[in-house]
Amino acid sequence: MIKRRRSKSIRIGTVTVGGNAPIIVQSMTKTDTRNIPATISQIKGLAERGCELVRVAVPDQEAAAALRKIKTNSPIPVIADIHFDYRLAMAAIESSVDGLRLNPGNISEPENISKVVRAAKEREIPIRIGVNAGSLPKALKPYASKAEHMVDVALTQIKLLEKLDFDLIKISLKAFDVPTTVEAYRQIAAKVSYPLHIGITEAGLPRTGVIRSAVGIGILLFEGIGDTIRVSLSSEPCEEVDAAYEILKSLSLREHGPTLISCPSCGRCEVNILKIATAVDRHIKSLKKPATIAVMGCIVNGPGEAKEADVGIACGKGKGVIFKKGEIIKTVKEKDLIHSLLIEINSLSMLD
Ligand code: SF4
Numbered sequence: 001m002i003k004r005r006r007s008k009s010i011r012i013g014t015v016t017v018g019g020n021a022p023i024i025v026q027s028m029t030k031t032d033t034r035n036i037p038a039t040i041s042q043i044k045g046l047a048e049r050g051c052e053l054v055r056v057a058v059p060d061q062e063a064a065a066a067l068r069k070i071k072t073n074s075p076i077p078v079i080a081d082i083h084f085d086y087r088l089a090m091a092a093i094e095s096s097v098d099g100l101r102l103n104p105g106n107i108s109e110p111e112n113i114s115k116v117v118r119a120a121k122e123r124e125i126p127i128r129i130g131v132n133a134g135s136l137p138k139a140l141k142p143y144a145s146k147a148e149h150m151v152d153v154a155l156t157q158i159k160l161l162e163k164l165d166f167d168l169i170k171i172s173l174k175a176f177d178v179p180t181t182v183e184a185y186r187q188i189a190a191k192v193s194y195p196l197h198i199g200i201t202e203a204g205l206p207r208t209g210v211i212r213s214a215v216g217i218g219i220l221l222f223e224g225i226g227d228t229i230r231v232s233l234s235s236e237p238c239e240e241v242d243a244a245y246e247i248l249k250s251l252s253l254r255e256h257g258p259t260l261i262s263c264p265s266c267g268r269c270e271v272n273i274l275k276i277a278t279a280v281d282r283h284i285k286s287l288k289k290p291a292t293i294a295v296m297g298c299i300v301n302g303p304g305e306a307k308e309a310d311v312g313i314a315c316g317k318g319k320g321v322i323f324k325k326g327e328i329i330k331t332v333k334e335k336d337l338i339h340s341l342l343i344e345i346n347s348l349s350m351l352d
Contacts, residue, residue: 005225013099017126018194023227025228026051027051028055028057029056033059034066040070040073046237050257052076053099079099089107090119105157125168130174132201136149146175146180150184170194175201176201176202181200195227196228198217198220199230200231203232203233205234214247222251229244256290258290263297270315294311303321306323311324311341311348318333
C-alpha cells in the first residue's frame with residue numbers, strides 16, 4: 001500500500017490538487033495557441049481521453065489574447081505557460097485562466113513580479129514554479145549535484161512568492177535524467193508541503209519516452225511523492241494521457257477504463273494471440289469504466305487469469321474458452337473469438 005506524502009491542497013479551477021485528492025493527469029496542447037479552433041479541439045480530445053488539467057503555451061500577446069476564448073470553451077481547467085514577460089501573465093490572469101506556470105525568477109523587475117502575484121492572489125489563481133534541469137541559472141555556489149541546484153532554485157522562487165504572501169503554489173523539478181529527477185523531488189518533498197507536479201521532461205518518442213517516464217514517475221509515486229503527473233512525449237498529446245493512466249493504474253493509484261491482461265504468447269500457443277489482444281486493446285480504448293480483460297494463450301496460466309478477470313479467454317488449439325465474472329460461459333472457434341469476446345466485453349454492465 002502506497003502512503004502518499006501529505007501535501008497542501010490547492011484548487012486549480014474545478015480540480016483539487018494535493019491533500020487527499022486523487023493524483024491528477026495533465027497534458028499540454030501542441031497546437032499554435034493563436035489557432036483558437038485547433039487548440040479548443042485538441043483540449044476537447046484530451047478531456048475526452050481523461051486529461052484533467054491542460055497547459056497551453058503563451059509565447060506572445062496574440063496567444064494571450066486567444067486564452068479567453070480557449071478558456072471559455074475548455075471542459076477542463078486551463079493553465080497558461082509563461083516565460084519572461086510579465087505582461088503575458090497579466091493578460092492570462094485577465095482572461096481568467098485557472099493556473100499559471102511561471103518562474104518569478106524569469107521576470108527581471110521585482111515590481112513586475114509583485115504585479116503578477118497580486119493579481120493572481122486576488123483571483124486565487126495558483127502558480128506552478130517549474131524548474132527544468134535544462135534551463136537552470138548559473139550556479140552561484142557549489143552544489144553536490146544538479147538535483148541540489150534545482151531544489152535550491154525552486155526554494156528561491158518559492159521564497160519570492162511567500163514574501164509576497166502568496167501560497168497557492170505547485171512545484172515541478174523536471175530533468176531528462178531519471179536519477180536526477182528522482183533525487184530532486186525527494187529533496188523538495190522533504191523541505192516543503194506544496195503539491196508536486198511530477199514528470200520526466202523531454203522523455204522522447206513513445207517507445208522510449210513511456211518507459212523512461214514510467215520508471216521516473218513510478219519510483220516517485222511508489223514513494224508517495226506526486227500530486228499531478230504528465231508524461232511528456234514527442235507524440236500526440238492523447239498518448240501522454242493514456243500513458244499517465246497506465247502508470248497510475250499499475251500502482252493502483254487510479255482507476256480508468258478497462259485494463260488488458262494479455263500473455264506474451266510462446267511455443268505453446270495455438271491461436272494468434274497478438275491479433276486477438278490488439279483487437280481487444282483497440283476496442284476497450286473507447287470504454288470508460290474500469291474492468292479487467294484477460295487474453296491468454298493456453299492452459300498454463302490462461303484459466304487462472306481469465307477466471308480472475310471480468311471477461312477473459314483461455315485459448316487452446318484453434319479455440320478459446322470464454323470466462324465472465326469467474327464462470328465459463330462458452331467455448332468458441334478461433335475465427336469467432338474476437339467477435340464473441342467483444343460482445344461479452346460490451347455486455348458487462350459496468351462498462352459504458
Ligand atoms: Fe505461453 Fe500459455 Fe503463458 Fe501464453 S499463457 S505465454 S501461451 S504458456
